[in-house]
Amino acid sequence: MTSAVDFVNSVPLSVGQALGLALLLLVGIIYIGKSRRRNRLPPGPAPWPVIGSLPLLGTMPHSSLYHLSKQYGPLMYLKLGTTDTVVASSPKVAEAFLKTNDGNFSNRPGNAGAKYMAYDSNDLVWAPYGKRWRMLRKVCNIHLFAGKALDDMQPLRQAEVGLLVRSLLEHGRRGEAVNLGEMLNVCTANVLGQVMFSKRVFESRGDSKASEFREMVIELMVLAGVFNIGDFVPSLAWLDLQGVQAKMKILHAKFDDFFGRIIAEHQEESARTGKIKKDFLSVILALRNNADGEGGQLTDTDMKALLLDLFTAGTDTSSSTVEWAITELIRHPDIMEKCRQELDTMVGTERKLEENDLQKLSYLQAVVKETFRLHPSTPLLLPRMAAEACTIEGYHIPKGARLMVNAWGIQRDPDVWERPLEFDPERFVGSSVDVRGTDFEVIPFGAGRRICAGVSMGMRMVQFMLATLVYSFDWSLPAGADGGEAGHGGGVWAHPSEGGAPPRRSVPSFAPCSLRLKKLKTHFRMFFRCCLSFLLH
Numbered sequence: 001m002t003s004a005v006d007f008v009n010s011v012p013l014s015v016g017q018a019l020g021l022a023l024l025l026l027v028g029i030i031y032i033g034k035s036r037r038r039n040r041l042p043p044g045p046a047p048w049p050v051i052g053s054l055p056l057l058g059t060m061p062h063s064s065l066y067h068l069s070k071q072y073g074p075l076m077y078l079k080l081g082t083t084d085t086v087v088a089s090s091p092k093v094a095e096a097f098l099k100t101n102d103g104n105f106s107n108r109p110g111n112a113g114a115k116y117m118a119y120d121s122n123d124l125v126w127a128p129y130g131k132r133w134r135m136l137r138k139v140c141n142i143h144l145f146a147g148k149a150l151d152d153m154q155p156l157r158q159a160e161v162g163l164l165v166r167s168l169l170e171h172g173r174r175g176e177a178v179n180l181g182e183m184l185n186v187c188t189a190n191v192l193g194q195v196m197f198s199k200r201v202f203e204s205r206g207d208s209k210a211s212e213f214r215e216m217v218i219e220l221m222v223l224a225g226v227f228n229i230g231d232f233v234p235s236l237a238w239l240d241l242q243g244v245q246a247k248m249k250i251l252h253a254k255f256d257d258f259f260g261r262i263i264a265e266h267q268e269e270s271a272r273t274g275k276i277k278k279d280f281l282s283v284i285l286a287l288r289n290n291a292d293g294e295g296g297q298l299t300d301t302d303m304k305a306l307l308l309d310l311f312t313a314g315t316d317t318s319s320s321t322v323e324w325a326i327t328e329l330i331r332h333p334d335i336m337e338k339c340r341q342e343l344d345t346m347v348g349t350e351r352k353l354e355e356n357d358l359q360k361l362s363y364l365q366a367v368v369k370e371t372f373r374l375h376p377s378t379p380l381l382l383p384r385m386a387a388e389a390c391t392i393e394g395y396h397i398p399k400g401a402r403l404m405v406n407a408w409g410i411q412r413d414p415d416v417w418e419r420p421l422e423f424d425p426e427r428f429v430g431s432s433v434d435v436r437g438t439d440f441e442v443i444p445f446g447a448g449r450r451i452c453a454g455v456s457m458g459m460r461m462v463q464f465m466l467a468t469l470v471y472s473f474d475w476s477l478p479a480g481a482d483g484g485e486a487g488h489g490g491g492v493w494a495h496p497s498e499g500g501a502p503p504r505r506s507v508p509s510f511a512p513c514s515l516r517l518k519k520l521k522t523h524f525r526m527f528f529r530c531c532l533s534f535l536l537h
C-alpha cells in the first residue's frame with residue numbers, strides 16, 4: 001500500500017508548498033488533539049445500550065454513587081438511560097458546579113413529577129431559571145422566609161409544638177411507645193398549614209387515623225420517590241411502563257381540587273367578613289396583580305403550585321431530621337445529657353422553652369449540624385441541568401447534562417471528615433463551618449442560586465422541635481430496636497417518659513394551646529368536610 005510519504009514524494013511539490021503542507025498537517029493534529037481533550041468526558045462506568053448505567057444505582061443511589069466515585073473519581077460521567085449525567089462527589093467539585101459555574105447550573109431537568117404534579121413546572125421548585133422563578137422566589141423570601149415573617153409566625157410554631165408535647169405526654173403517661181417520625185411529620189405539616197392558609201391539615205393526634213390530605217401527601221412522597229423509566233429514557237415516556245404518570249395525574253387532580261377549594265374559601269371568607277387573615281395565602285391573593293413590585297402576576301394555578309411546593313418541600317425534610325437527631329441522642333446518652341445540661345443552664349427548669357432561647361444553645365446547634373451531616377434528608381440534593389456545554393475540572397460537560405451532587409457521599413467521606421460515620425457534635429463546637437451552603441463539605445440545603453428557599457424556616461423548626469423534645473422528655477427505644485428505621489418513611493418508634501426532664505416545664509404552653517385547640521378542631525372539621533365532599537363527587 002502506498003504510504004503518505006510515498007504519496008507526497010510522488011506529487012511534484014516546491015519546497016514552499018511542502019513546508020506549507022507540513023504546517024497545515026501540524027496545525028490539524030494539534031487542533032484535533034486539543035478538541036479531543038476539550039470534549040473529554042469525566043471518567044465513569046461503561047453504559048449498557050438504552051438503560052445506560054441505571055442498573056448500577058440499586059435501591060440506594062446515593063450510596064451506590066458514593067462507591068462508584070471511589071473508583072472513578074469525584075467528577076463522574078454516567079449515561080442514565082439515554083441521558084447524560086454528571087455526579088459531583090467532593091467539596092471541590094461541588095463548589096465548581098454550585099458556586100463557580102452556578103449560573104450555568106441553575107436550571108432543573110424536566111421529569112414526570114414536575115410535569116404531572118407540579119403544574120408542568122409552573123411551581124417554584126421545578127420552574128426554569130429566569131424571570132418567573134425570580135418572582136416566585138422573591139414573593140416567598142419576603143412574605144414567608146424573611147426574619148420578620150418568621151418572627152410573626154413564631155406563636156403558630158410554638159402552639160403546634162405545644163400540641164405535639166401534649167400528645168407525647170399522654171402516650172408517655174400510659175407507658176406507650178410512639179411513632180415519633182409520624183408525629184413529627186404531622187406537627188411540621190400542621191405548622192405549614194397554619195402559616196400558609198390558617199388550617200391544620202392533619203389530625204392533632206399523630207398516630208391515630210390519618211386524614212385524607214395526609215394520605216395524599218404520603219402518596220405524593222411515594223410517587224416522587226419511584227424511579228420512573230420515562231425520566232431517563234424520554235423516548236419511552238409516552239408508554240408509562242410503570243403506570244406512574246397515570247397515578248400522578250389522578251393525585252394531581254385531588255391536590256388541585258383541595259388547594260382550589262382553599263383559595264375559594266379564603267376569598268369568600270374575606271369578601272363576607274371584610275377581614276383579611278394573616279397567612280401567606282392572604283398575602284399572595286392580595287398581591288396577585290403585582291406580586292414582586294414589578295408587575296408580576298400570580299394566577300390561581302401559580303398559587304396552587306406554590307402551596308403544594310412549600311408543603312412537600314418543607315414537611316418531611318424537617319421532620320425526618322428531628323427524628324434522626326432524637327434517634328442519635330438516644331443511641332448516645334452522654335450527648336443527650338450534655339444537651340440537657342445546656343438547656344438547664346441556659347433556660348432553667350421553671351419556664352417553658354421559647355424560640356428566642358435557641359441562639360443561646362450552641363451545643364444543641366452543633367447536634368443539629370451533625371445530624372444534617374450524617375443524615376441529610378435529600379442525599380442527592382435536587383437535580384440541576386447544564387444550560388450550556390462547559391468545562392469543569394478540565395472535563396467536558398455536555399449541554400443539557402443532569403447534575404447530581406452527592407451531599408450524602410461528601411458528608412460521609414473519610415477524605416473530608418475524620419471518623420465520618422461517628423455521630424460527634426463536638427466537631428462543630430467552636431467551628432465556623434455552616435450548613436447553609438457556604439461550606440461545601442456539608443451542604444444539606446444545597447448551595448448557590450437554587451439553594452433551599454426555606455433554609456431559615458427549616459433551621460428554626462428543626463432546632464425548636466428538637467430542643468423541646470429533649471427539654472421535655474426522657475427518651476428510650478423499645479426493647480430490641482436500634483432506631484435504624486429513622487428517616488425511612490416508616491418512622492422510628494420511641495418511648496417518651498416524664499423521667500428526667502419534667503414535661504411540666506412545657507405544660508404552661510398548653511394553656512393558650514387548649515384554647516386554640518377548639519378553634520383548630522373547627523378548622524379540621526371544615527377541612528374534613530371539604531375532603532369528604534370532593535371524594536363523593
Ligand code: HEM
Pocket residue numbers: 124125126137192309310311313314315317318321377378381382383444445446447448449450451452453454455457458459462
Ligand atoms: C430541614 C429542612 C430542609 C432541608 C434539609 C431542605 C433541603 C433542600 C434541598 C437540598 C433543596 C435543593 C437545593 C438545591 O438544588 O441546591 C431544597 C429546595 C427547596 N426547598 Fe428545602 N429543605 C428544608 C426545608 C424547607 C422548608 C421548610 C421549605 C418551605 C416551607 C423548603 C422549600 C424549598 C423550596 C421552595 C426549594 C426549591 C428552591 C428553588 O428551586 O429555587 N425547604 N431544599
